[in-house]
Amino acid sequence: MLWIVFSFFNPYTGATAVEPMFTTFIMLCLPACLAITASFKAKKGGMLIAFIWSLPLSLYVSMTPSVFALFGITCAAYFLSYLLMLKKK
Numbered sequence: 001m002l003w004i005v006f007s008f009f010n011p012y013t014g015a016t017a018v019e020p021m022f023t024t025f026i027m028l029c030l031p032a033c034l035a036i037t038a039s040f041k042a043k044k045g046g047m048l049i050a051f052i053w054s055l056p057l058s059l060y061v062s063m064t065p066s067v068f069a070l071f072g073i074t075c076a077a078y079f080l081s082y083l084l085m086l087k088k089k
Contacts, residue, residue, distance in 0.1 A: 002070055003025065003029040007020070007025070027053070044085035051082060058071045
């Protein structure tokens, strides 16, 4: 949901800019889908991959003074989930 707001309702980019949508889809939306799948299947490797995959762009976007800083929190949640899956073992 956050990616949809970032891509379509972002006041800082044009609504017709395809390249930023594609880049953020690859770097933010796909890792989120992987994290959701990994959480349902209890696969800790998938959660770690989602964290590493989304970390660079999440750190960049988390430095913004807007609601999009929540991407940093979601990335941290991937890592926290990975650690909890390790502990559960």
